[in-house]
Amino acid sequence: MRKVLSRSNTIQPISLIIEYIGILKFVVSDFKGALGITLLIIPTVMALFPGLIAPYDPWIPTGKPFEPPSFSHPLGTNDVGQDIFSELVYGARISLLVGVASALLTVLIGLTLGVLAGYRGGVLDELIMAITDVMLLLPALPLMALLAVFLGPGYQNIVIIIALFSWPPVARMIRAQTLSVKENLYVEAARAIGASSLRIILKYIIPQLTPMLIAHTVLRVSGAMIAEASLSFLGLGDPRAKSWGSMIYWAQRSGAITAEAFWWILAPGIMITITVLGLGLIGYKLEEWANPRLRR
Amino acid sequence: MSLIRFLVRKITSRVLVFYLLLTLTFIIPRLMPGGAFAYLIENPNVTPEMREALIKAYGLDQPLYVQYYIFLRKLLLDGDLGVSYTYKRPVLDVILEALPWTLALVTTSIILSFAIGVPLGVWLAFNRASRTGVSVSGLLFITRSIPGFWLGLLMLIIFGYYMGVAPLYGAYTYGVTYSNLYEWLADVISHMWLPILTLVLLILPFPAIYTRNAVVDVIEEDFVKTAKAKGLPETMVMLKHALRPASLPIVTLFALELGTSVGGALLIEIVFSLPGMGKLFYDSIYTSDYPLLLGIVIFVSAVTLALITTVEILYAIIDPRVRIR
Numbered sequence: 001m002r003k004v005l006s007r008s009n010t011i012q013p014i015s016l017i018i019e020y021i022g023i024l025k026f027v028v029s030d031f032k033g034a035l036g037i038t039l040l041i042i043p044t045v046m047a048l049f050p051g052l053i054a055p056y057d058p059w060i061p062t063g064k065p066f067e068p069p070s071f072s073h074p075l076g077t078n079d080v081g082q083d084i085f086s087e088l089v090y091g092a093r094i095s096l097l098v099g100v101a102s103a104l105l106t107v108l109i110g111l112t113l114g115v116l117a118g119y120r121g122g123v124l125d126e127l128i129m130a131i132t133d134v135m136l137l138l139p140a141l142p143l144m145a146l147l148a149v150f151l152g153p154g155y156q157n158i159v160i161i162i163a164l165f166s167w168p169p170v171a172r173m174i175r176a177q178t179l180s181v182k183e184n185l186y187v188e189a190a191r192a193i194g195a196s197s198l199r200i201i202l203k204y205i206i207p208q209l210t211p212m213l214i215a216h217t218v219l220r221v222s223g224a225m226i227a228e229a230s231l232s233f234l235g236l237g238d239p240r241a242k243s244w245g246s247m248i249y250w251a252q253r254s255g256a257i258t259a260e261a262f263w264w265i266l267a268p269g270i271m272i273t274i275t276v277l278g279l280g281l282i283g284y285k286l287e288e289w290a291n292p293r294l295r296r
Numbered sequence: 297m298s299l300i301r302f303l304v305r306k307i308t309s310r311v312l313v314f315y316l317l318l319t320l321t322f323i324i325p326r327l328m329p330g331g332a333f334a335y336l337i338e339n340p341n342v343t344p345e346m347r348e349a350l351i352k353a354y355g356l357d358q359p360l361y362v363q364y365y366i367f368l369r370k371l372l373l374d375g376d377l378g379v380s381y382t383y384k385r386p387v388l389d390v391i392l393e394a395l396p397w398t399l400a401l402v403t404t405s406i407i408l409s410f411a412i413g414v415p416l417g418v419w420l421a422f423n424r425a426s427r428t429g430v431s432v433s434g435l436l437f438i439t440r441s442i443p444g445f446w447l448g449l450l451m452l453i454i455f456g457y458y459m460g461v462a463p464l465y466g467a468y469t470y471g472v473t474y475s476n477l478y479e480w481l482a483d484v485i486s487h488m489w490l491p492i493l494t495l496v497l498l499i500l501p502f503p504a505i506y507t508r509n510a511v512v513d514v515i516e517e518d519f520v521k522t523a524k525a526k527g528l529p530e531t532m533v534m535l536k537h538a539l540r541p542a543s544l545p546i547v548t549l550f551a552l553e554l555g556t557s558v559g560g561a562l563l564i565e566i567v568f569s570l571p572g573m574g575k576l577f578y579d580s581i582y583t584s585d586y587p588l589l590l591g592i593v594i595f596v597s598a599v600t601l602a603l604i605t606t607v608e609i610l611y612a613i614i615d616p617r618v619r620i621r
Binding site for chain 2: 146257
């Protein structure tokens, strides 16, 4: 499977689809992967079609404050009478979007720095690795929160902040992979016929890393979702949008525990856990697909 | 490499990291629209007289490099982190009162997690095919997917609210005078066991899964087979022969895990309303108390760096192989 992805430079759309069906088949080939896909169906459907699932607009009060779960409000209402189930459904989109965007940016930064360090070597390599080590030493959460405070609210900022503090492990992994791919004879051959560094990196090195990149992007989404939830819980989310993390923040802030409105706290946390677990299961399965040595 | 050379190199590099961090905390507030003025003085708690004093004290009407010099000199020579807007007291004093709670929570939890997690990982490696082994691994995997602060809320609802076996907030009973130290300790433990349990549950999967994988890697090696063939007891084989080769990466993990657990502990403190750094952090964000916020970030990072470096140095003293590199 790995070969197919890197073989031709002009991949036909149809062969690409067959390729992805192949990956999907591998992921669902055992219990863990199949469970991962199943868990992920719920939040994905919520994020794609919130209007079809949610009974109300999550911003409009449709009941009395702190109503317990009932037929008209499956998860009850919050302190201003908004329907919690509808909040949950609409929150899926923000939570997933922030997670996916941060993961993509994280992998992009990690890929660029990792390939540069691994391919170029020398002083540049040492510099990039030194920065990576420093980033791994510092406690990320307080620094992310500090940046969030000073950059101001807004999910674009949250995405950038999460990516800024999540790339080091990706860069390390990519650097190690680049070092081994670089030794292949075809890379040497390309260099011998005078291919530029950029061409070698884009045509011969990155395609070899693609399977690993896909796996790590999926795993990064779950990490980013936890980070987003933590920042939102500190009150640093976007007040104009509802994410699962900010729902927990407002629940805690409005005294949901003393009001015994446990469903308000529990529901978004369960959604985050389901999504992160699903992504984790799929991510590790994809890692096995990318690196067959991990299959035992 | 000699131990002294190792120590000098390690400590200089960590001091450099700390200096880098200080520079970051100087730059970040100045990224804000409006620059340094906005962050220091646009606060409802700041009176016009205080504003004048602040501008003078921080040299805010002077060029950036002068501000940077003042910032470093105040911090490093006078240990001056400024005055908290809300507490109206030096930030350093406020932080030093809260720090012991956080340190106690973090160190207790992480030591317990590794004390339980490492043996559990070895056990998981030897029982990786059994039904219980697989279920425990699965459980650890699920725990790792739960947001830490939410697990704290869940524990609070279950143990504090439904079962009533833990208090809902605080690290001690308010307004109580203790006749002796043991009474105080008993009260604190009755409050702290739930936050510690939560944090242990959150950290535990990392040493357990890591140890499991490391031991699985050596389990098929000849020396482990030989040890088994000699008829050594199972626990002896596990601990002396299978775990020892994995001990170095586990110590490295321990050191790095300190950094992440500090962040987790801050959130757990907020959930359980403990009087530590987490609560200060939360309040400083909520009230825009910037000197306090910056002070906490600097202090938390410094403490983390110091803890990590101490663990690494202690291990280098015990195991000379670490000093190479």
